[in-house]
Amino acid sequence: MDRERYPSLFRILPWALTLIILAVDAAVMVAHGIPGELPVGQVVLFVAAFIVAQNLLIQQDVRGLRIAFNLADVPLILALFYLDPFWILVVRAVSAVAFYAGRYLRSDVGLLKPLFNIGMSLFGAATAAAFVQYFQIGAAADPRTWLVLVGAIVSAGFTTTILISMLLFLINSWSSVVKAWSSFAMTLAGPIMASCVGLIFLVLLEAAPWAWVLIVFMLLTIVALARSYMKLRGQRHVLNELNNFTHLVAGSVRSNRLIDATLGRLREILSAESATVWVPADGRNPEIRLTSSVDDVGLTDLDPVPEALQREAIDANRPILVTPKHGSQEHRDILAGAGLRNVLLVPLRSGDEVYGCLSVADRIGGEMSHFDTADLQLLETVAAHVSIAVDNSRLIDQLRYDAYHDPLTGLPSRRRSLEALQEALSITVPGEVVAVLMFDVDSLHEINDALGHEAGDTALREFARRLQEHAPAASFIGRIDSDEFILQTRLASTEAAIETARRLREGIQGPFEVGGVSVSLSAAVGVVTHPDFAADADELLKRVDGATRQAKDAPDGVQLYHAGLESESLRRIGLAADLRRALDKGRLEVHFQPKVRLDRSLENGGAVMGAEALVRWSHPTYGTVAPEEFIPIAASTGQLGQLTDTVLDQALRRSAEWAGEDGPLPMSVNLSPRTLADAEFPGRVAALLERHGVPPERLTFEITEDDVVSGEPRLTPALDRLHEMGVRLSVDDFGAGYSSLAYLRRLPVQEIKIDLRFVQGMATDDDDKAIVEAVLGLARHFAIDVVAEGIESHQTVEQLRELHCEAGQGYYFSRPLPPDRFAAWLDGQGWTRGQARLRVV
Template structure:
C-alpha cells in the first residue's frame, strides 16, 4: 500500500497559529516553507538518481513476458485514481494499492521502463485528476521516483542472488515495496514538519515500524499474478477483473470504515453537547466537530442579529480560537442568508463551482469551497453553519459532506435550545425580575472576579458605587407600589444609559442600586461616572399624568486603595453613601475617617452643614499693600466660623471636615460669593481693590469650579482680574497634570493665580515655570524669622530673586514689624501682608480701616490697633 503527500505546497495551507478569522488566503505567495519543500524535492530527485543509476540498462527479471511502460502507466493511473484518503493532522494523505503494478513491473519490465510508467501514470492523475499545483506535483513525482529506485535496488539485490523464479525473488518482491514505503513515510514526515513547525520522532518511528498493514496482502496478490502470468500469459484478463474487483472492494471498505468513524465521532459529539449547559461551550463544540468531521480549515456560524443590517459571526479557525464579531450585512451575506435561511436548505459550493454568485461569496470569504447548512432554533432558522476549505488538495466537498454537516447542525440546534433554556433560568436567578438588572448575587460574583484580577496584577483596580434614591418612599406611599415600580424601571434605564459600557449597574433591592467599574482604580474617572449617574436623575420622571422628581445619594469605594475584599468594598461604598446622604451634594468618596466614631467629627459635619444653610459662615479680610509705596492693593479672604455653642471653630479643624464630608464645594462657593460681593462694594465706594481666596486640594478636583467662578464673577459684575485664587504647593503636586489643566482654564477666564506657602514644598520649583501663575507667596514661617538671618533669610532672598527672573509678583505674609518690612524692601519684595499692616477684620470694617489709614506710605504701629 503506497502513500503520497498531496498537500505539500504552501498555496492551500492556511496560517498556522494565526488569526484565521481575518487572514486572507495566500494562493501564490512563495515563502520560506515553499523554499524548504523545493529543497526537499531536489534532494529526493538526487537520491533517486543515485540509487537508481546502477540499474539503468538492466533488463527485466523475467523477459519471457514483457510489460511496456504504457501498460504500467495505466496500472499506476488506475491505482492512483482509486484511492483512500486519510487525514494526518493538517495534511491529506492519499493511500493507494500501487504495490500491485509495482511488483508486476519489478518482474516483467526493465527498471527504466518501470520508472517511466510510474511517473507518467501517477503524474497524469496528479495533474489532470487532482489538479495539484506545480510544487505539489513535483514533490510527489520526486518521492515516487525515489520509492521506485529503492524498490528496484532492494528487489535486484535479493533476486540476483538466485534464479528469478526462486522464493528468494519473492522475498525481494516483499522487501522492495516495503522499503519504498518506509522511505515515503520519512519523506512525508519531513514535509509535514515544514508546515507543522516541528518533527514528531515517535510518530515517525511508529509509521516506519508498523508500515502499511495492507501492503503485504497486496504484494501477495501481486506475486500470485506474477506466478499466474508466468505459467499462462492468457490469464491476464482474469487478473485484470480480479484487480478491478479488489480496487473497488477496497475502496468500498475504506469508505465504510470512514463512515463508521464519523458515526462514532457524532455519537461522542452528541454526548458532549447534551451535557454542556453553556451556550458558548455548545458553539465551540459544534464548530470544532464540524471542522474535524469535514476535515476543514475553518468553521463558522452566522446569526441574523437584526433584520436590517447586522450579522453576528462566531468563528473557529486554524488556531482553534473562538472569535466573535458583529458586522454589517454585505451583499454576499444577504445572498447566502436568502439561499439557506429563507429556504431552509443546505448549499454545496465545491472548489470546482463555475457559478459566478457562488464564486463571489467564496472570494468574499477568501475560501476555495464551502458547505452551508441551516441552523434551526425553537422559532425557526436562527442562522447558518458552514465549513470552509477542506484540508488537502485531493478531495472537495460532496453530498455526503452536506448530510454529515446537517447531522451536526441538527444536534447543535437541540443543544442550543436546551442551553437557551438553562441560560434563561440562570438569568432569572442572577437578575432582578422588575428591572432586568443584575442582582446582588451576580454583582458579588462579578466583583469577586474583578478583585481577583486586581490581586493577580491583570487589572489596575475596581470601583464600587452604591446609590440610594432620595424621595422614593414618598412616591411609593403616595402613588402606590405600581407607580413606584414604574419609577424604579425608569431609574434603572437611566442609570444603565449613564454608565454605558464603562461598568455594570445592579439593583440591590428596594430603591438601592449599585455600579461596578472594572479595570480602573482611578478616583477621577470614578467621580466622573458617579456625577454622570447623579445627573441622570436630575430630570423629572413621568408617571402617567404627573411628573415626580427623585434625587440620589451615592457612595464610592475604590479597590485596591480602600479594600481588596468584595464584602468590605461594598460596605465602605455603603458607608460613603450614608455620609453623602447627609452631606448635601449627594456624592462621597470613601475615606478612612468615615470609620471613625469621633463624636466631635460627626457633630462638626452636621453643624457645618447647618451653618452653611443658615449663612453662619463669615469672611474676614486681611489687607495687602505695595512694599515700595505702602498703597493698599487688595486683601486676602479668610473664612471664619463662630458656633453658638462650640465657640470659634478654627479653620484648620473645620476645613478638613468639609473636604472629607463633601461640603468643601458649598463652603468654597460661600467664601467666593462673600468675597466678590465685598470687592463689588469697595469698587462702588471708589476703591478698585482685588481679593485673594484660597482653594483647597479638593477644589482642584472639582470639574465645576471654573463654571462656578465664572457665574459668581458675572453675578457681582467684578472683573476677573480683581480675583486672585491661591493654591498651595501640596495641592498642585497631589496631581500636577489635573491641577495644571484646571489652572489654565481659570487663567483663560482672566483670574489671577498665586502659589501660597511657597518654599514649603519639595518639587514645585520644577513646575513653577509651567504653571500659569502671576504670583508667589512666601510662607510666613520664613518671614517671621527673617531678622535672625541664616537659612530662612537665604530662602526668602532666593524666592524673591526667582520670582523676579520669572516675572512673578512676590508677596510676603506674616510681616509683623517695621524691621522686617524694611528688610523685605531691600530684598526687592513686591507686596506684604501681616499684622504690621493690618489684622484680619470683618468685611464690614474694611472700608472704615481704609479711611482711617489715609495715604500713609509706611504704616505705623498705632494704625493697626
C-alpha cells in the same frame, strides 16, 4: 533554521529538493542504460496497468487523518519480476507523468507538487528495483521471491516517506513530518496487501497466461469490496463519532467549554484544516468568531472562511457546499480569493431563528481531497447538536443573568448589589469613603393604583435612566426592591456623599408623561458611608434603609444615617404591629370637625352644613400619634383598607345618630387613591350606607387634588360607580397641585375645598386672595360647591363673605372633636339643618 527569518529561502528549498530528486531519477536511468530489446507490448500494458491502478484509490479516515493509498504496487510487483530495471523506470515515469499531468490540468494545484510526485514515484520504483537486483529473485512460486518482492515494496514506501517528510518540513513544520510517518505506519498494511495480491497474480500468470482475465476481474472485485467496506466502516465511524460528540457537547455545556471542545472535535471528525463558529453581535451578546485549526493550539479569532459566504448561509438559512464540483462559480471565486479549496457552511438555528454559522474549510489530504454531500449532511447533524447545546448554554447564561439583574430596568438585583457592596468594602483606599445612597421612589404605589402597573413600570425605567445619567463615574447602581434603588461609589468624605445625594435628587426630579398624564418623579434619599457607620454590606444596607425612611420627612429629602435613627426605625416597626391590634380591637377614634355656612352666623343658628370625620390614635406608650405618621404605615403594611372601612363605619353611624328632621347629618370622609382602586370598595360603601340608613347623597368622599389628577384614568370607574350611587366627590387641597383643571369637566366633582394656605394668607397676601377669588369664580362656572378650609380668624370669615364663599371649615368654628364633645357642641349651639333641630344621643 528560522522559517520567518528566511522566508525566501524556504520558498526556494522545496523546488531545489524536487529538482534534486528528478535529477537522481534521471541519473539512475542513465546508469542502467537502454537494453537492446524494446518490449513494446509489455511496456504499453504496464503503463496502462499503472494508470488504472493509480486511479483505484482507497481512502479511510484514521484518528483524524484521511489516509489514502492506491493499487499501483500490484503492477509494480509484476514489473519487478518481468521487466528490466530501465524499463521499470520508463514505465513508471510515463504512467506518473500521464496521471499527474491529468491532475494538474483538472485543478489549479501548481507545478511543484505534480513534479515532486513524479520524481517520488520514480525514486520509489528505482529503490524497489535496486532492492530486487541486490537480493535477486527466483521462480514465481519460490517463497524467497515473495519475500524479496514484498521487501522491495516496503523499502520503496520507506524511501518515499523520507522524501515526503523532507518536503513537508520545508513547507510546513515538524508536526507535519510526524503526521507523515504516522500515516506510513498506519497504512503499511495497504502496500503489503497489494504486494500479496500482486504475488497471487504473478503465480497465476506463470501457471496460465490467460489468467490475466481472472486477475483483472478479481482486482476490480477487490477494489469494489474494499471501497464498500471502507464506506460501511466510515458510516459506522461517523455514528460513533456523533455519539461521542453528543456526550462531548453535553459535558462542555456543564464545564463552560462548549465552543473550544466542539470546534476541535468537529475539525477532527471531518478531517478539515479548520473549523469556525461565527455568531454576529445581537443585543447585549457580543460577536463570537472563533476558529480551531490544524496549525494552532487552542482557538483563535482568525477566520479563514470569507464572511460573505457565512452571511449568505445565515441570511438564506441554508447549508452551502463549495468545491471544484459543487457550488456556483461566484462561490468558487470567493473561495479562491481567500486561498481555500473547499468549504462547508451550515446555519446555527434556535427554533426558527438563525443566529450564527458553523463552517469547516479545506479537507486534509491534498488538492484532490474534497468535501462531499455526505460531509454536508454530517455537518448539519453536528450543527443541530451544537444549536441545542448553545440554546441550553444561552438559557443557563440567561438564568445566571436574571439571577443577578432586574428584568425591568436591567440593573443589578439585590443579590448582586450585596455582593458588589461587600467587594467595595473589602478594598480600603486612603482618603476615600465608600458611600451608599438609597433612593425610595415617591408615589409609586399611587401611580400603580391610579394609572396601572404598566405606568408604574414606565416610571421605574425612567427613574433608572435618570439615575444612571446623573450618577458619578464608576458608580454601581442596582435595584434592590420594587421602589428602591441603590448607588455605591467612592467619594472624598461623608459631606461629599451628602452633596452628591442632593445633586442626584435634584437631577432626577421633574415630570414626565405616561399615557397623556404628567407624572412627577422624585425620591427620598438615605446616605450612609463606610467605615464611618457600617462594617459589612448587610449592616450598611440596613442602616441606609432606615435613613431613607427618615428622608421622607426631611426638608430636602436627604437624610444621613446617625445612631438616633435606630430608635426611630424600631418605633415604626412597633407602630405597625400596634396599629393592627388597635384596628382589630377598635381602639382608634374618629373625631369630627363641622362645616358651616358663611352667610349665617353661629349665634343665629342654621349654619351647620355637615362634618368631616378625622381618625385619631391615642397610643398607650407614645401618646397621640399623628395621622401623618400612622396612615403611611397603614398604607405600607396593607392595613389602609381596614382603616378606611373603620372610619367610614363610625362616620355613617354618627351621621344617622345626629340626624335632623331632614335626614342624617352630611358627613365627609378622606380617601386615598389606593382605596378607590379597590374594585370591591363601592360595594362595601353601599352595604354600610344601607346598614346605617344613610342616603348616599349625605356622604362625601374627599380626595386631594394631586391624587385626583395623577390617578384619574385608574380611578374614574370607581368614582363613576360612587356617583351613580349618589355619593358626592370633593377635591381637597384645591389649588395646591400642578395639574390642569380639565378634570373638573370629566369627573363627577360636586365640591372643592380651597387649600388652607391660600385661605390663611388672604389677610396679608393679595396673591392668595386673588387665587381664592379665581377659584370661587371657576366653581360658579362649573356649578360646584366651595368650602374654604383652615379658617382661623373673623377677618378671614369676613373676606370670604365679601367674595360670596358659601361654606367654611377651621379652628375658628371648632377643632376636630371626639363624638361626645362634638354632639354636646352641636346641642349647645342649638344648630339645626334648615328649620329642624338636630337629635343628639
